Amino acid sequence: MKELDSEHKGETLLKKTGRVLLSLIMTMSLLLSACSGKTGSDASGETSTRDGAVRLSVLAPQNEAIEKLQTNRFSKYIEEKLDIQFAWETTPGGAYNDKKQLVLASGDYPAVILDAGVSKADQIKYGKIGAFIPLNDLIEQHAPNIKKALAEVDGLKEAATSPDGNIYAIPKINECLHCTYNQRVWINTVWLDKLGLDMPTTTDEFYEVLKAFKEKDPNGNGKADEVPFTTTPDEWGGGVDAFLMNAFIYNDASKYLSVKDGKVIYSAAQPEWREGLEYLHRLYQEGLIDKGAFTQNGDAVKQLANKPDSSVGVVGYAIITGGVKYPRNKDYAVLPPLKGPNGVQLAGYSAGIRQSDFVITNKATEEEKIAAIRLADYLYSEEGTILTSYGFEGDGWKKAESSQLDYNGQQAKYDVLPPASQTNGSVTLADTWWQLGTMQMLNSIRESFVAPEDPLAEGDGPREYRFWLAAKEYEPFTNLDVVYPGSVNFKPEDALTISQIERTLTDYVDSSMAQFITGNKDISKDWDSYIGGFKGLQLEKYLKVHQDAYDEWRASQ
Incomplete structure (x- = not known):
């Protein structure tokens, strides 16, 4: 997910002019x-x-x-x-x-x-x-x-x-293994233990855990101040969809390309994507996803997670920050990929x-x-x-x-x-x-490098080892058959074409995704219009270029 458009409609002409002048000066x-x-x-x-x-x-x-x-x-x-x-x-x-x-x-x-x-x-x-x-x-x-x-x-x-x-x-x-599997989330095991909950393994179990985090006061302060799940598009591997959508359909969280039975498809235009959006909308609607998850930066997440009273159940991005400044990181363990309602259970993969x-x-x-x-x-x-x-x-x-x-x-x-x-x-x-x-x-x-005895100890060595161990939890859920390879070659004229189309497509998907999840768009009423919008964005041409390049790549293997 990318950051939502934060432009204020009521912004004055003076402010706009000032920004333009500043931009010109910097340029x-x-x-x-x-x-x-x-x-x-x-x-x-x-x-x-x-x-x-x-x-x-x-x-x-x-x-x-x-x-x-x-x-x-x-x-x-x-x-x-x-x-x-x-x-x-x-x-x-x-x-x-x-x-x-x-x-x-x-x-x-x-x-x-x-x-x-x-x-x-x-x-x-x-x-x-x-x-x-x-x-x-x-x-x-x-x-x-x-x-x-x-x-x-x-x-x-x-x-x-x-x-x-x-x-x-x-x-x-x-x-690096943890770079390959960077679409991770981390769950508060102190809260799990306090509430007598097991590590969730399915999307249904994850929903129930988030509900418990919200309603059962796991931080014990008597206040309803817990944030069940937060993330940020500002951090590597972050975004509301990056981890969870892989329980419905393969999601690379960037280009939204995948492969099904040798055919290149656009994951964000598939029925399974709609199912994933419906699930995410349910989480958001019930207050289980932080409202700031679409727009806040990494610093905001760290401040939220390190309040005097523990306040976050699940953090969704690759690197959970440690050190003296963020001691609560030790309360979290990586959550392996979840199994969705149709049995899909995948890990995002990056070469x-x-x-x-x-x-x-x-x-x-x-x-x-x-x-x-x-x-x-x-x-x-x-x-x-x-x-x-x-x-x-x-x-x-x-x-x-x-x-x-x-x-x-x-x-x-x-x-x-x-x-x-x-x-x-x-x-x-x-x-x-x-x-x-x-x-x-x-x-x-x-x-x-030496494997530290305690992966939760301070220092770069333990930190690196901790993330390697986390990635090992994701490795069994790799399916390279559905991953569009990053090493394909495009014809010169095609390479220029896709670079122009790609940004428009991803912007459209990211914006629409946020609107569907937050309820600004109704999935049941607006889905067909969303799919129709791809026609004007040259998705068909984009997929054909990728299919041709993929076919050549497969023939060379």
Whole structure:
């Protein structure tokens, strides 16, 4: 679910004009920075290089949680290791996408773009005009780690390769079991125990548990202040539909595509979707779903769940926050997928290969092209992946002792260390890139870390292990036959078509879903009109493109 439209109809012309002027000012500021090729004081400004080092101009977002890329220890380590010298052009993460689009439009962009997040349509677009260069030969000649991964990692070659056969951008591999099964919910087991309730296994049992949470005062304060179920579209894996709809029909919670007997279907236009909406409407109508679930952000959920009196029964998103600030997270356990009235019991599934994030542009000289692909290849190495994710040995991790076991009960390879603190007690800024650009984080690497004795203990190690254990509860409910694969390839003209149609479709589904659930639309009266609305949104064409691509993908398997 996406955030509902919050525009106030009675807004004054003055307010509207003010917003327009502010938007224009911000846009002009970005345009000016794009034309200059730099962004304020974050721009590197370096013009000289060390003897023999290749100067490499790079556009990247500056994550506020890590040390500045210009002085970051990992940046300096890479420069020494690969004999390069970065010339950074950085922009705060929140403005990065706008900055990226502006520099590409202006033609004033650097040799390398990190966290490019380019879709197949963008790869075709910029590859066709020559802005993004083909990387095939560079990978073959200078990138053994990437070459090996393309041959061995399932779906990577398809994800990386454009319809014209070229690789214009290197995908970021981020396999992790809890990322694969991120459409999760967490249930308050303290409340279950107090009320003598079992963990629900069906949608009917879930309804009864929520009713008990609402009516039987599980927090014991004598007030009717309990919120049975809350979520937010603002958090990863969140949204009212993300978990619950999978008890009726497969829901990827983003594109709403699925497969039935080899035919690509739009889940949000099926009769089973209507059944799911009717169930969700019942929950909402009876006060079992938080009214803020469609519009609130993650901070609002955390504040609600951590009131002095325990107030939330079920939290619906992937990561339940812990730490000293949110101690009540230990009251919650993951709720496995529920079985619906027709026996459907599925887990949402997301492949571990993200959008292609590492681009080399036509601004790079031959020497810079080689330096850039060697950088990408190093980030694809196990060392590069560990350092960009966890920091340096002795800081973020250490080698495991011979007696320590990993997630699968085998000899562990790494052990996570808690971050060092400054004298004032605050955590120091991370000397990592925090997975910037690209990497090859495989499940085998994540699972080679020490399995903590207590997954509810504080720290990154226990936290990661807790989420891995949670995902294990979802893994048995995977049915890849109904999941539309993320590694299909589209023809160039089709890729552009679907990117234009897709946003309109998802906006329509999200808006309609919220209205059906809250009762602003009557499912019995307005469903046919909702289905009819897809005709004007080119759903039939959208499905045909996906079917053709799916058929080609199946034939190649």
